[in-house]
Amino acid sequence: MPLWPYLALSGLLFTLGLVGLLIRRNAVGAVMAFGLMINASLLNLAAFTRQHGDGRGEAVAFLVLLVAAAEMVVGLILAIALFRNQKTADLDELDRLKW
Amino acid sequence: MEIAIFVLLACVCALTGILTVVCRKPMHSSLYLAANSLSVGLLCILLSAPFLALAQIFVCVAGIALLSAVVVVVLNLEDEPRKGTFRTLSGGATGCIVLGALGYFLWHWWGASREPAPDVGTPFGELVFGEFLLPVELTAFLLLVALLGSVLLTRREGEKRTASAGRSGL
Numbered sequence: 634m635p636l637w638p639y640l641a642l643s644g645l646l647f648t649l650g651l652v653g654l655l656i657r658r659n660a661v662g663a664v665m666a667f668g669l670m671i672n673a674s675l676l677n678l679a680a681f682t683r684q685h686g687d688g689r690g691e692a693v694a695f696l697v698l699l700v701a702a703a704e705m706v707v708g709l710i711l712a713i714a715l716f717r718n719q720k721t722a723d724l725d726e727l728d729r730l731k732w
Numbered sequence: 733m734e735i736a737i738f739v740l741l742a743c744v745c746a747l748t749g750i751l752t753v754v755c756r757k758p759m760h761s762s763l764y765l766a767a768n769s770l771s772v773g774l775l776c777i778l779l780s781a782p783f784l785a786l787a788q789i790f791v792c793v794a795g796i797a798l799l800s801a802v803v804v805v806v807l808n809l810e811d812e813p814r815k816g817t818f819r820t821l822s823g824g825a826t827g828c829i830v831l832g833a834l835g836y837f838l839w840h841w842w843g844a845s846r847e848p849a850p851d852v853g854t855p856f857g858e859l860v861f862g863e864f865l866l867p868v869e870l871t872a873f874l875l876l877v878a879l880l881g882s883v884l885l886t887r888r889e890g891e892k893r894t895a896s897a898g899r900s901g902l
Contacts, residue, residue, distance in 0.1 A: 634734050637838060639779065642742050644834035646749050646768075648827045653753035656823035661758050661809060665765045665800055668792065669749055672772045675788060679779045691781050692859045698784070699871050702791045703878040709803050710882040716807050717888075 639680035646673035660712040660722045664705055671701040738778060745771040756811045758804040766797030783856050 646669055653666025675698055682690030716722050748768040755761045769792035776785035860868055 634738065638738060638742065639775070640838055641835070642745060642775075644831065644838065645746055646772075648831040648834065649746075649749040649753050651830055652823045652827035655826055656819050657753070658819075659758060659809065661800060661803055661807070662761055665752055665758075665761050668765050668796055668800075669752055669768065672749075672769055672788075672792065675784070676772050676775060679776045679781045679784055682781060683779045688856050688859050689863070691784050691856055692864045694781070694784055695787055695860070696864070696867055696871050698787055698791060700874060702796055703875050705796050706799065707878050707881060707885075709799060710885045713803060713807065714885045722807060722809060 636680055636684045639676060643673045643676040643680065646670075646676065658723050658725055660715055660724055661709065663724060664708040664712060667708065668705055671698070671705070674701075734778065738775070741771050741775050741778070745775065758809045758811075759801060762797055762800035762804055765800065766793050769793045769797055 650666045650669030650671075650673060653669060654663055657663045657666055675694055678690055678694035678697065682688070682694065712722055715727070719726060745768060748764045748771065752761050752764040752768060755764060770789060773785040773788040773793065776782075776788055
């Protein structure tokens with residue numbers, strides 16, 4: 634099977650994650666949209682690994698997955714801390730660092 | 733057969749991705765994200781990357797998506813209010829531009845389909861514990877820092893005061 638369907642699907646997923654990151658007002662929802670972008674990048678790396686027939690891509694994808702998972706966990710914890718301090722998880726309400 | 737499985741998984745992946753973004757209930761969104769991660773993991777199996785698929789299912793489905801669901805329950809998040817028209821329009825326009833650019837790049841740069849190369853790589857375990865040992869160790873250190881940071885961020889004010897008083901001997 635050729636590579637382009639996987640790349641197209643990963644591009645679609647990445648775009649969906651980007652749109653979600655832009656339009657979601659909830660901090661947890663934004664983190665979940667970021668998760669979609671991580672899934673897209675993982676699919677992309679796996680597809681190129683198969684295309685080039687080299688296991689190094691899989692190792693890099695594994696490391697990327699771990700680092701991205703750590704980022705998402707910290708994002709969720711930040712959402713919890715935010716909710717405790719501001720009593721809301723709405724990103725539009727956060728203007729303390731604006732000016 | 734492979735194409736049929738790919739089409740099925742791709743449909744599930746795209747549908748759950750759309751629902752993750754569109755759905756207003758955060759709990760439903762997290763469950764759709766879990767389904768999306770699961771379908772990406774199955775696609776990795778289709779791409780002959782079983783270890784990556786297993787890691788994806790364990791880390792993203794069992795870890796991240798369920799952690800998101802727990803956070804939604806703990807914070808008792810309400811349904812997200814309807815987005816403003818400008819926000820929806822700007823997000824949709826950005827998505828169209830990015831999708832168009834990616835499609836153009838894929839169409840013109842990649843061109844006709846190329847067949848995958850035969851697998852000549854070294855085994856995954858040898859790579860991770862040989863050539864990639866330093867990045868793996870650095871990633872482990874990063875995960876430790878993330879763990880400590882998460883614990884520090886989630887401590888309440890009272891616990892911080894108790895800890896600082898204990899350190900100063902009061």
